[in-house]
Amino acid sequence: MSKTEIIGIKIPSVPQQVFEQFLKELETRKVPEEVIARLRKTLIESGQISVEALKTALFSNDNASV
């Protein structure tokens, strides 16, 4: 539960809004579904935006050779 939900008023922060729009745009631009799902989990659910977390979300552990 987010802070804003706790106090009963749900106002997504600007970053939250931007991330949601980003994920929607990925869908329309034919980015693989599994990549979008991993990015959603990383950005929205876990709130992580570090380089390592994003690499894993983009390519999964098996395919991120760099």
Place this chain on the structure above:
Amino acid sequence: MIKVEKIQIEEFRGIRNITLEFKGKNYAICGPNGTGKSGVVDALEFALTGNISRLSGEGMGNVSVKDHAPHVDSRDNPEKARITITFKIPSLNNKEVVLERTVKNASSPKITPSSPEILAILEQFDGHSEFVLSRREIIRYVISKPGNRSEEVQALLRLDQVGELRSNLKTISNAYDKEAKDFKGVQTQARESLAQVLEITELVKEDILEAVNSRRTILGLAPLTDLTATTVLNDGLESSTKTANTTKVNKTSATADLKSCSEALQKIAAETVKTECADLRNQLNILGSNPIATESVSREKFLRTAIDFATEAICPVCDTKWDIPTLQSIIRIKLEKFEEITKTRTELERRLEPVISLIDEVDNAILSIEKLAKVLATEHLAALSAYRTSLSSHRKALGDFLPLASAISAIEKIPTIPENISEIIGIIEKAVVAIPEPTQQEAARDYIIRAQDRLETYRKAARDADKAKQRAELAKKTYDIYTDVSNKALESVYKDVEGEFASLYSAINNEDEGSFTAKLTPSIGKLGFDVDFYGRGHFPPGAYHSEGHQDAMGLCLYLALMKKLQGSNFRFAVLDDVLMSVDTDHRREMCNLLKQQFSNTQFVLTTHDEVWLKLMTTVGLIAQGNATRFSNWTPDLGPVEWRTRDVWTEIDSALKTNNDVHTAASLLRYYLEHVFREACDSLRARVEFKGDGRYELGDTLAPAVRRFRDLILDGVKVAEAWNQKDLADALKLREKSLRDSFLATNAEQWQVNPAIHYNEWANFTINDFTPVVTAFRDLVQKFFARSQSARASFI
């Protein structure tokens, strides 16, 4: 959000002990400079965030909250520096909470009661001191450079994550782009190596099939009809002969390998390469000799990593609490300083790429020679291996770039081929020449075996390169989409803020700038801000608008940003002397704006201007009684605040209990200054004007008494005109009583020499001073005849 009911400040900044009752409403603190107003602002910020931004911001040197937040006399006792605020939470049925924080335990406040809901609400203040706005911040928003403004506004809107995600996606895209290039290079080499073995110039299907089938025919094998991803060139050979005989050297391919190696070594030792390496060495030396550059190249990666870690509330190393936005801002400022250096570094890395490719080519060629040496010259294997090790080491040093010393050392050695390598190659060449010419069948068999071997290598390299290309494309596509989305989103945010800002500013300047507009123009890392100047065009706020207009713009931009950020949760803000340059009319409009458009927000306002305080009260922004005046400040007492003090009791106590004339005299002097300034204001007394607005007792006492007497005498005349004899007599008595009290104070004598008057009180004995107190107490009571107490309540 919260509504602050009360704050108690002990041994903090310039304050010894003070309690202010906000009652959940707007509150004003008025006082001349240096009377402790900002101490209250600092206390509010510290109580809610554990930090004081003006003590911990950039350029504060050795000043820190830990060492300098306590009162100067309590600097060794940070546990005594304590702020206790009582507040209510509207969203939790006005639940009352008490928060107590000391400088000693700044990161662990005591919260009573405590619950996850309450902590979640208080967490919104954590690391975010934007609820406090001082004139310094206003200047930063309005007339700072676009890059600085962008940072300030982004920090306020908590957009750090938006920029950080973009930066991280860019890092990933760059890394995968580099990987794709590396894999492409390996693929190219494998392709060239395959073409060399096939003895053709271009890898065209027909040419390959023709070359391979001519050898297969010699061996009596069926020709291949097609070349697909799974075609095996040596298909049909007996399994025992399918692999190359490692104890035997194929003269033809060995000759080709030697030729390739010779060409690669010629390339790396060419004059053009020597010149390029020498120039790169010089450039790297220049970069390394610049201390800032050295710091940049060595710290940039560290700082980028630091930004990754600066997302938790505490340091992952030492568990110290830190202010995330401030820390991230500091790191970004440092990274910006490295911007030019980073450009140089990127350019050098770009120029190093072909050198690295050349190293790869030589390494690959020497690997082929090493294989020949295993059969023809085993005694030289170690030397060849050592050369390949050194090539690998140079490649790593140039690829890593850091430390610079390693890269400089490597680039110097690249064009130099060890003498023994040339000798060894010569020895192997002789050995290959001495190999008898193979039979046609032997040559054909070796040909298709080696061709198959190189084809497999090429296929793997092609697969790897293709995967790397896909990864790079996905990384770039993701970055491009995010950049597009975030740009549009930020443009929309800024558009909203821009509209809100213009609307707020127009509201307070409706007379002459009713059609005012503004433009917030975001670009990468910058935020342009231009405002309409009376229909003549859009210009930076500092270009033509007055300082007062700029102050008003700063406050309006702040309010617009806070509205965007917090919406209906914008419930508490501290405005610290923010409208000092704004004239009275516009201040009135600003009061109306705050009252009408931010009715749910509790403002704590500070000002040094009595008139501004009056205005806030008159307009109704500040309710009667919800303000305090700091009359003066001393290190011993802190701010002197009249409204909540029973001054006469304090004076009596100082004299009778402590035998302290000095304290009593000081209290009396400042209290009388306050009372008679208020009296002059209320009675509209004529006081000699002073440009600095600092009226002392000698300036106000006589005019206040004179005006009061005149008003009473006017009353006598009116009463007599209406045949109200009793009332006229009562008023006459009151006038006489007032006159007698005034004479008892000996105030008339001060007019002879106002420079000494009450300043001498501190040197009196108790016996001399007590009648002075009695006389003034009597006089003050005459001004407040209807009140049982002589305490002033003008506000």
